[in-house]
Amino acid sequence: MVVAYDGTDYAGWQVQPNGVTVQQKLEQGLADVTQEAPKVHGSGRTDQGVHARRQVAHFDLRDAWTPVDLRKALNAVLPADIRVANVATAERTFHARRDAVHKEYRYFIWNHDLMPPWKRRYAAHVTNRLDVDAMRRAARLLVGRHDFAAFTANPNRPVETTVREILELTVRKRGSGIVVRVIGTGFLYKMVRSVAGFLIRVGEGAVPPDETPRILASRTRTARVPTAPPQGLFLWNVTY
Amino acid sequence: MVVAYDGTDYAGWQVQPNGVTVQQKLEQGLADVTQEAPKVHGSGRTDQGVHARRQVAHFDLRDAWTPVDLRKALNAVLPADIRVANVATAERTFHARRDAVHKEYRYFIWNHDLMPPWKRRYAAHVTNRLDVDAMRRAARLLVGRHDFAAFTANPNRPVETTVREILELTVRKRGSGIVVRVIGTGFLYKMVRSVAGFLIRVGEGAVPPDETPRILASRTRTARVPTAPPQGLFLWNVTY
Numbered sequence: 001m002v003v004a005y006d007g008t009d010y011a012g013w014q015v016q017p018n019g020v021t022v023q024q025k026l027e028q029g030l031a032d033v034t035q036e037a038p039k040v041h042g043s044g045r046t047d048q049g050v051h052a053r054r055q056v057a058h059f060d061l062r063d064a065w066t067p068v069d070l071r072k073a074l075n076a077v078l079p080a081d082i083r084v085a086n087v088a089t090a091e092r093t094f095h096a097r098r099d100a101v102h103k104e105y106r107y108f109i110w111n112h113d114l115m116p117p118w119k120r121r122y123a124a125h126v127t128n129r130l131d132v133d134a135m136r137r138a139a140r141l142l143v144g145r146h147d148f149a150a151f152t153a154n155p156n157r158p159v160e161t162t163v164r165e166i167l168e169l170t171v172r173k174r175g176s177g178i179v180v181r182v183i184g185t186g187f188l189y190k191m192v193r194s195v196a197g198f199l200i201r202v203g204e205g206a207v208p209p210d211e212t213p214r215i216l217a218s219r220t221r222t223a224r225v226p227t228a229p230p231q232g233l234f235l236w237n238v239t240y
Numbered sequence: 241m242v243v244a245y246d247g248t249d250y251a252g253w254q255v256q257p258n259g260v261t262v263q264q265k266l267e268q269g270l271a272d273v274t275q276e277a278p279k280v281h282g283s284g285r286t287d288q289g290v291h292a293r294r295q296v297a298h299f300d301l302r303d304a305w306t307p308v309d310l311r312k313a314l315n316a317v318l319p320a321d322i323r324v325a326n327v328a329t330a331e332r333t334f335h336a337r338r339d340a341v342h343k344e345y346r347y348f349i350w351n352h353d354l355m356p357p358w359k360r361r362y363a364a365h366v367t368n369r370l371d372v373d374a375m376r377r378a379a380r381l382l383v384g385r386h387d388f389a390a391f392t393a394n395p396n397r398p399v400e401t402t403v404r405e406i407l408e409l410t411v412r413k414r415g416s417g418i419v420v421r422v423i424g425t426g427f428l429y430k431m432v433r434s435v436a437g438f439l440i441r442v443g444e445g446a447v448p449p450d451e452t453p454r455i456l457a458s459r460t461r462t463a464r465v466p467t468a469p470p471q472g473l474f475l476w477n478v479t480y
Contacts, residue, residue, distance in 0.1 A: 081357045081360070120320050
């Protein structure tokens with residue numbers, strides 16, 4: 001299934017002891033509708049306050065359901081901030097996380113003195129005027145296969161490798177809105193928000209764009225790479 | 241001052257016994273900042289759940305304030321869903337309601353099977369496919385000076401006359417988004433949401449557009465003129 005959600009009022013995607021999560025709501029919804037208790041496997045986690053335009057998740061049911069009926073039934077029981085955009089029958093071996101080939105995230109920045117109240121849940125507010133050309137120069141230096149240890153926050157999460165590949169990283173500006181778009185094969189914990197936080201620092205003039213290779217090479221997290229706030233981030237698409 | 245607000249969590253503009261209102265928040269904010277207790281006079285009321293892009297309000301202070309400083313101080317104490325976009329010194333005789341010449345409202349409709357969670361607070365969800373040409377034909381018949389008694393809900397509010405003038409009424413479509421834009425010299429209670437509700441019924445094919453003159457002439461509120469839900473409505477601009 002393809003799921004859209006407003007993450008503002010959730011403690012992220014993954015079921016956890018404290019706070020309501022999107023995964024939990026979907027599992028409850030599926031249980032209500034099907035009288036089965038399938039576990040929902042997402043393409044990946046999203047953090048507290050992060051949104052998704054097209055999160056993909058799979059689950060197994062014993063009973064046969066018409067996808068369209070299941071989608072309607074789910075949307076009837078789910079809260080309005082979680083919507084099932086599509087349901088489809090998959091191969092028995094399909095796995096939403098393992099079979100994902102690319103993921104696209106978009107990070108929205110509102111670069112103006114005043115934050116319109118109706119954008120505040122869906123964009124980061126940056127009042128310092130951002131130099132978009134400098135952001136683009138730094139972005140180009142992050143594209144490719146690199147060790148992104150300096151761009152992750154991993155509390156108690158040892159990973160085998162911190163090497164990842166960014167396929168595309170662009171910065172678009174329209175009026176006061178700036179969108180950072182990133183496509184990769186996979187991302188480290190808080191990597192996209194770290195990339196966004198770094199590009200904002202570059203745009204503010206706090207870090208010269210040509211420092212980017214040195215920061216990557218340092219493999220060390222510093223104040224030059226802050227984690228941008230969650231409300232600007234959307235999991236935009238997952239490709240299989 | 242020019243004020244933008246997300247009306248979702250407010251019981252409308254005007255101070256009232258039950259529920260927190262935008263006017264009340266602004267009066268509290270002004271009292272906190274200035275140590276005076278000015279009454280805030282808006283260009284007009286907005287109902288519970290209705291938003292404003294540029295509401296205009298005036299107030300009187302004894303002390304002299306630089307407008308820019310007052311604006312900053314207010315935004316520092318106001319919640320994020322109310323923002324002061326501008327403060328300016330007005331003529332002593334200026335009155336936000338009495339001096340308003342035109343008002344523009346926009347009503348946002350999302351015309352698609354699925355309501356994206358991040359639009360749900362700021363648009364009405366209509367799943368039946370709307371015939372925008374039919375809506376435009378009906379809209380053209382509402383422009384001008386008419387008795388809009390059939391387009392108001394006035395519980396216990398006797399008004400001198402129900403004649404009003406609509407200067408512009410247009411329907412724009414972009415993708416699944418439809419925007420009804422209306423400019424007038426003044427509006428009756430719930431008139432804009434009644435016009436939007438009527439145009440939606442026309443778009444759904446429930447009322448033929450050429451019935452419009454008869455509905456106006458009836459001066460009677462019927463099911464053909466429902467009140468569209470508040471979250472789609474924005475007070476867009478006030479002209480002086």
